[in-house]
Amino acid sequence: MDSEIKFLREICSQCGKPVFPVKRVSPDSMTIRPGFCACFAERDLSNLQPNERKKRAEQGSLNAFINQGEADNLGEEDEISETAASKENSSKSAVDPSDDKDEGLIIKLGNPSQPAKPVRRFDPNVELKDVADLGYLFQERIGKGSLSYVYQAKSRNIENVLAIKIFHRKPFENKRTFKRLEQEARRAQELxxxxxxxxxxxxxxxxxxxxxxxxxxxxxxxxxxIKNEGFLDVPRVVDIFIQVAEALDYAHKENMLHRDLKPSNIYLLKSTDKRDFVKISDLGIAKVLPNPGRETKYMTPEGEEFGNPSYMSPEQCLGEKLSPSSDLYSLGCVMYEALSGKLPLSSSNPVRLAFKQVSEEPKSLTMRFQDLDIPEDLNQVVMKLLNKKPEDRFAKSGEVKEALLAIKQGKPIKLSKTKPATGDKNAGQSGSKNSKGFFQGIIDKVKGKTDK
Known part of the structure; x- marks a missing residue:
């Protein structure tokens, strides 16, 4: 990637918020994203009658109002939302867009015969006043997960628009868990x-x-x-993953593994030359985060847990010690999906999927998707990344970048002597010796946790 290419920060001159880099189609077809400019929606709404505005909010076509009104129950387990019943916290709620005033209460739209019950919101500027005093101004909530909420924020010390992730307290009351989170965060801060x-x-x-x-x-x-387009064109995939491989190569040289590389952690910004500018998030953080509420939990010898293994290497599924090669397997899974819209291996059952990752060879892209124009050289790169044995994959991310650059320039790629996985001979078949005792291993790991 040329060093002079920068990503664009398009800011709305009216509201001061970032502009989401997609083309507008119509008010009904657009999703109004929390944290981004919604001036076009406000202009469109101004032309509607109050009843129509309310109707659209009730139908959920204007997601901004729903997102702004949804109760923040970050502190539910910490008794922050003392006035909110559990049913209210788990249900969708919305602020009536016809009402110009929002005094921090949520007006539930529903049966008009029943009076609306106010739900108290978690206000980070109040609950985390000491953090706000450091110079951070919390704005609207832009995301939520099982362990945290994410707020858009500004700082008097940092020019860029920020995202602040606030974690639940309870999972990190354990001093060892918090210390590990702190160490990984500090290491990521140095990158x-x-x-x-x-x-x-x-x-x-x-x-x-x-x-x-x-x-x-x-x-x-x-x-x-991928969800919106089905799959990506080959030139775009090559451009994107040259950048991903470059970032991973840098992180690995700094002794940092991602451990959770997947499409939702790869963001595509605009660049000055109108191409995708990649940003990878959550580097290393997955190592220490507990994962509550998942059907199946796998555990490494160090006590790390993880859930659905759609992008996980065989060694990660088995709970073995990880190396940069594990991230490369995940990279292969993501590239496979970007080129085809399908995962190399899939199952609705996480244990079964983990077994497949360990024991089943995926079909090559060119065999499985003969209707797609995927170059054989690119197919070989992806399938080499998906080899079961770490030593059979690329030795480092830099080699992946060089191979992709060669494909972009129309040059023949130079792969190491290790034969890349083709999936031709054993595709869809199980029985690798690596999978021997796999299910028993999962049982032993889970049992080991419950015995602690």
């Missing part, structure tokens, strides 16, 4: 690469909430693009 999302700060609020200050990524994730 400096154009294609890695910057981590600016990490800390613990006076009320015990861990928080992480990161770049606000003003673009869709690769997962969104």
């Amino acid at each position: 400096d690469h154009a294609h890695l999302a910057s981590v600016y700060d990490f800390g613990l609020s006076n009320k015990g909430y861990p928080f992480l200050v990161m770049d606000f990524l003003a673009g869709p994730s690769l997962a969104e693009v």
